[in-house]
Amino acid sequence: MTDTIRIIDLFAGPGGLGEGFSEYQTDTGSFPFKIVASVEKEQSAHKTLTLRAFYRQFRGRKVPDAYYKYLSTNEKRSAEEFFSEKCPEEWAAAKQETLGGPKALGSEDHEEIFSEIERAIEDHSGPKLVIGGPPCQAYSLVGRARNKGIKGYTAEKDDRHFLYQEYLKVLDLVQPDIFVMENVKGLLTAKVNGESIFEKIRKDLLCPARAVNSDREQIEYELLPLASPLEDLGGLGHFQNKDFVIRAEDFGIPQARHRVILLGVRKNLRKGNIQGELLAKWRSDAHITPSQVLADLPRLRSGLTRHKPNDFNSWRDNLYNGLSKVYSALSFSQAAQDLAQRAYESASGDPGQGGRFVPLSRSLATKMPGWLKDWYKDDAMVGVVNHEARNHMPEDLHRYLFASCHASVNKGASPRSADYPEELAPAHKNWKSGNFADRFKVQAENRVASTVTSHISKDGHYFIHYDPSQCRSLTVREAARIQTFPDNYFFEGNRTQQYVQVGNAVPPLLANYIAEVVHDIIQESEAL
CATH class of the missing domain: 3.40.50.150 (Vaccinia Virus protein VP39)
Incomplete structure (x- = not known):
């Protein structure tokens, strides 16, 4: 040249x-x-x-x-x-x-x-x-x-x-x-x-x-x-x-x-x-x-919308309150029920909701191919940026738990509206109409993720993390990983603006x- x-x-x-x-x-x-x-x-x-x-x-x-x-x-x-x-x-x-x-x-x-x-x-x-x-x-x-x-x-x-x-x-x-x-x-x-x-x-x-x-x-x-x-x-x-x-x-x-x-x-x-x-x-x-690009990121929990106090104990109590409903809804599979039970049992310590910067106290296992790791990683980084879990309605966390367990034992397939029992169904008159058949979508562990769009800024239901124990939608950093942004790429603005940027890129x-x-x-x- x-x-x-x-x-x-x-x-x-x-x-x-x-x-x-x-x-x-x-x-x-x-x-x-x-x-x-x-x-x-x-x-x-x-x-x-x-x-x-x-x-x-x-x-x-x-x-x-x-x-x-x-x-x-x-x-x-x-x-x-x-x-x-x-x-x-x-x-x-x-x-x-x-x-x-x-x-x-x-x-x-x-x-x-x-x-x-x-x-x-x-x-x-x-x-x-x-x-x-x-x-x-x-x-x-x-x-x-x-x-x-x-x-x-x-x-x-x-x-x-x-x-x-x-x-x-x-x-x-x-x-x-x-x-x-x-x-x-x-x-x-x-x-x-x-x-x-x-x-x-x-x-x-x-x-x-x-x-x-x-x-x-x-x-x-x-x-x-x-x-x-x-x-x-x-x-x-x-x-x-x-x-x-x-x-x-x-x-x-x-x-x-x-x-x-x-x-x-x-x-x-x-x-x-x-x-x-x-x-x-x-x-x-x-x-x-998703598991290949997200597995090594720090685990987080979501928060609770319109709930005080919005802390780990409240989050764990809410998870327990919905566990029996989720367990019953997963009766088609013992493996799925076991996942739900383990998700609650693993919530013994608070991983936190993350934030602008989440330190890495230890190296987490990664499933990335070497060439992809070379693309994402920066040895000078001692943590993860733009990694903050959102708050969700308490009832939605039960649906997330059900959906992620369902997907885990069904080759990544998220449950349709007809798969949700009455006690887990959203209070929406048209829920069973078919117009909301895939309202809740898990980004399955071993299936290519859905298109990351700017709509993730408004609605996390379509971007549920595959890990049942985390019960949440994807963070900005996780969406950025799926979009293949390097880990040292920092997104400015508030969290909503960050999601929009990632989705439009x-x-x-x-x-x-x-x-x-x-x-x-x-x-x-x-x-x-």
């Missing part, structure tokens, strides 16, 4: 996609990708993004103890106050990378954003890359179902449907060698005025300058799927929409996350034919499961694989 590959990261969220590219390392030990501008409008996500940009300033150098101190103490000062004093140069560089504050594409921030992007790439003769995905709420199946319930809602007036046009404008400005655009699978079936949104996006991405009526050079791109075998690129039109879907679980990501990812390559960049499946190197039938490990594909394409073009 003759120069660093500069990256513009749009709709960056907490930085999952950028993290994968930034952490890509060549066989010679170099890190060819450098993020020079990240755009994110949500304040807490922007704080997370800036903190990670600060961490990256020390690549090739020892990360200062101050970084780990900030993570491991209940620091009352913000990262801005903490690091601008201790590491002023690196903090200033991180702030510049994230444009000094939250910025929204398609808003009054337009001129400032574009000016900062131009600054970031000026006098750069090496390769350039644009990554990111417009907000997906308007395209997702859940979002579209929700929108139907909004009086007077019309897709034609929803600005989120057209934020991809801001992405096009940046492509026109930067004229990158390659771009990566990610979105939800629901994009494939979304329509506005009867027209397929995805078909229009595909067409517009072939020549962004033409799509936005720009006077700049009309750079043309080829759109390549990453997880489907490629035909001769002369037959590019043969790709079907579904070919652009990546099933993350097939590539070592411990969740069933299916996303549309488009790889755009300048037509004049490709000097040879590209064949086969671009991500084939990482495809595997051996799926990674691209799995960094998947992004890391895509980074190698992009690097290889650029390297091959320079070699010819």
Whole structure:
């Protein structure tokens, strides 16, 4: 490589996609990708993004103890106050990378954003890359179902449907060698005025300058799927929409996350034919499961909502009060009943609810493959961050205990509403209607996890921990592990905001694989 590959990261969220590219390392030990501008409008996500940009300033150098101190103490000062004093140069560089504050594409921030992007790439003769995905709420199946319930809602007036046009404008400005655009699978079936949104996006991405009526050079791109075998690129039109879907679980990501990812390559960049499946190197039938990525995290207990005192004894008493109901409901399996009994008996000491930082007093057994451990772990970490269990309604803990025991003896299958006896059923008139059949979902020990979504911030019922003795939903750190964020990746904001950030992100490990594909394409073009 003759120069660093500069990256513009749009709709960056907490930085999952950028993290994968930034952490890509060549066989010679170099890190060819450098993020020079990240755009994110949500304040807490922007704080997370800036903190990670600060961490990256020390690549090739020892990360200062101050970084780990900030993570491991209940620091009352913000990262801005903490690091601008201790590491002023690196903090200033991180702030510049994230444009000094939250910025929204398609808003009054337009001129400032574009000016900062131009600054970031000026006098750069090496390769350039644009990554990111417009907000997906308007395209997702859940979002579209929700929108139907909004009086007077019309897709034609929803600005989120057209934020991809801001992405096009940046492509026109930067004229990158390659771009990566990610979105939800629901994009494939979304329509506005009867027209397929995805078909229009595909067409517009072939020549962004033409799509936005720009006077700049009309750079043309080829759109390549990453997880489907490629035909001769002369037959590019043969790709079907579904070919652009990546099933993350097939590539070592411990969740069933299916996303549309488009790889755009300048037509004049490709000097040879590209064949086969671009991500084939990482495809595997051996799926990674929750137990492999969560087993070594400190055990926690949930708290009790609207209950005083909210302490360990109250939690244990509540568990005991529901034990007979759960035990009876599990009468179909002695093994399941034994699990419920052991869950109560194991509650002899208070593991606590965790918090911003949970110290590790001893090394816990891990089921991680070595390569995955290398990705997550940081030897300088002496604990776990963002690991705090939520409070739950007392009755829900009984349902969690029942569900986790049920799943443990049924090959990971969570109980359906019809499996719950009357004494464990929620007080909802439509509970038995079938609309709430999978209201409580266990992230089973040895089955790929469900897609981690932003909805985890509002409802833990769909993300129940597989361990019956913990009786709770997943913490932010556990969700981050399933999303493949490294353990030293700290999420700013309150707990709800942290969940949203994790749920909206691209799995960094998947992004890391895509980074190698992009690097290889650029390297091959320079070699010819």
